[in-house]
Amino acid sequence: EPPESPQHVENLFPSLPSLHIGHPEVHLRNGIMNASLMAHDGEPDAEKAFFVADLSQVYMQHQRWVSSLPEITPYYAVKCNPDPYVLRLLAALGAGFDCASNGEISQVLGIGGVHPSRIIFANPCKANSFIRNAGKMGVDAMTFDNIDELYKVARTHSRAKLVIRILTDDTKSLCQLGLKYGAPLVTVPALLAKAKELNLDVIGVSFHVGSGCYDPSVYSDAIARARSAFDMGKDAGFSFSLLDVGGGFEDSTFEQAASVLTNAINEHFPDRRNIKMIAEPGRFYVSKAFSLAANIIARRAPFPDSTEVAIGTSQPSVMYYINDGVYGAFNCILFDHQVVHPYVLSMNGSFHVPSSEPMSTCSVWGPTCDSIDCVCPKIELPMGLRVGDWLGFDNMGAYTVCAASQFNGFEVSKVVYTLGGSVVAAEVQSKLAAFAVEAHRF
Numbered sequence: 250e251p252p253e254s255p256q257h258v259e260n261l262f263p264s265l266p267s268l269h270i271g272h273p274e275v276h277l278r279n280g281i282m283n284a285s286l287m288a289h290d291g292e293p294d295a296e297k298a299f300f301v302a303d304l305s306q307v308y309m310q311h312q313r314w315v316s317s318l319p320e321i322t323p324y325y326a327v328k329c330n331p332d333p334y335v336l337r338l339l340a341a342l343g344a345g346f347d348c349a350s351n352g353e354i355s356q357v358l359g360i361g362g363v364h365p366s367r368i369i370f371a372n373p374c375k376a377n378s379f380i381r382n383a384g385k386m387g388v389d390a391m392t393f394d395n396i397d398e399l400y401k402v403a404r405t406h407s408r409a410k411l412v413i414r415i416l417t418d419d420t421k422s423l424c425q426l427g428l429k430y431g432a433p434l435v436t437v438p439a440l441l442a443k444a445k446e447l448n449l450d451v452i453g454v455s456f457h458v459g460s461g462c463y464d465p466s467v468y469s470d471a472i473a474r475a476r477s478a479f480d481m482g483k484d485a486g487f488s489f490s491l492l493d494v495g496g497g498f499e500d501s502t503f504e505q506a507a508s509v510l511t512n513a514i515n516e517h518f519p520d521r522r523n524i525k526m527i528a529e530p531g532r533f534y535v536s537k538a539f540s541l542a543a544n545i546i547a548r549r550a551p552f553p554d555s556t557e558v559a560i561g562t563s564q565p566s567v568m569y570y571i572n573d574g575v576y577g578a579f580n581c582i583l584f585d586h587q588v589v590h591p592y593v594l595s596m597n598g599s600f601h602v603p604s605s606e607p608m609s610t611c612s613v614w615g616p617t618c619d620s621i622d623c624v625c626p627k628i629e630l631p632m633g634l635r636v637g638d639w640l641g642f643d644n645m646g647a648y649t650v651c652a653a654s655q656f657n658g659f660e661v662s663k664v665v666y667t668l669g670g671s672v673v674a675a676e677v678q679s680k681l682a683a684f685a686v687e688a689h690r691f
């Protein structure tokens with residue numbers, strides 16, 4: 250059945266790709282239709298994999314944020330997905346930005362309309378030149394967790410507003426960041442004393458419970474530790490005014506995490522009139538917003554010993570090769586410990602897969618010549634899949650396209666943008682339009 254034709258909207262940001270309206274599924278199907286037309290015309294690479302980004306999902310996540318954590322301003326973690334439309338929409342919605350490098354700071358300031366005070370340089374271990382440049386760009390808020398960082402800041406950006414990043418329990422998270430960052434509480438008094446001695450201004454405390462936190466109860470302990478760090482700040486002669494609760498928020502447990510956090514804040518910071526609260530959410534905002542369509546470019550039977558990756562008795566009987574892999578969008582499998590779940594977008598030229606279609610156990614591989622490039626070691630997919638058919642992958646917005654490489658000469662998959670097919674599309678469009686005017690004036 251033919252997909253509805255996508256509607257374009259006025260190009261609000263001429264340097265960026267076009268925006269459309271319509272449900273992401275329409276755009277996935279439309280992309281596949283276009284690919285088959287291009288293939289018919291002999292266009293090289295007609296079957297390229299592509300993302301569909303639904304900006305209304307980002308908007309709806311922001312509404313969830315504001316309704317559950319109204320006192321905490323989100324500073325979106327740019328590293329998670331520095332997509333230009335995502336950044337513009339979040340800027341339009343009043344979010345701040347957590348930047349990890351000068352490159353990210355330049356990208357955020359480059360969109361126009363974002364004052365440097367809306368940025369926190371949330372990387373506790375920075376190069377001297379990065380600290381100096383952040384100062385030149387007007388970014389003062391930055392984290393630290395060690396003495397050397399204080400000497401560097403004193404030398405290169407003495408007006409900085411420093412935030413001490415403390416170590417908290419991150420054992421309940423997919424990616425444990427405490428292995429690398431965070432000052433244990435016992436070290437905090439000495440760090441603060443050194444900051445005082447160097448005449449530096451420490452304005453508050455940050456932590457990160459780890460990315461992809463599946464047990465929201467850890468936020469409670471983290472807030473208790475932040476309270477101790479605030480008290481240590483007072484003892485050292487500082488008057489802290491910033492509490493940064495970091496990232497780690499997951500879509501499925503968000504409301505629960507928000508409630509744990511709110512209760513802990515009420516308990517440990519009952520009087521917070523002079524405290525600004527921020528967070529650094531990444532994946533919560535973008536994970537659901539991006540889907541990927543990938544084309545089956547090759548198919549073969551496994552050799553007996555290449556089925557070692559399979560577990561159990563039913564070994565994969567087919568190996569499918571698709572045109573994006575772990576060196577591209579699926580780097581999230583290696584770096585972000587994700588398991589992805591393909592579904593059939595089109596089979597044998599049709600968007601309809603009959604429910605009677607028998608399934609077979611198969612494996613799905615990326616396009617590079619490296620055998621680590623395995624997307625799914627074992628999965629059930631319809632038996633009739635062939636070269637030229639398309640697979641879809643949802644929840645591909647976090648830690649995917651941002652770390653994709655061009656290993657083996659494969660291009661990073663491009664993004665098609667939609668404002669969504671739901672009632673919020675018009676709201677998203679008007680927020681972006683208002684921001685386009687503001688950014689122009691800035």
Ligand code: PLP
Nearest residue numbers: 326460461496497529530531532
């Ligand atoms: N803040 C910092 C300092 C981080 O390192 C990260 C992720 O690595 C984030 C925020 C975002 O975390 P998440 O995507 O889990 O919300």
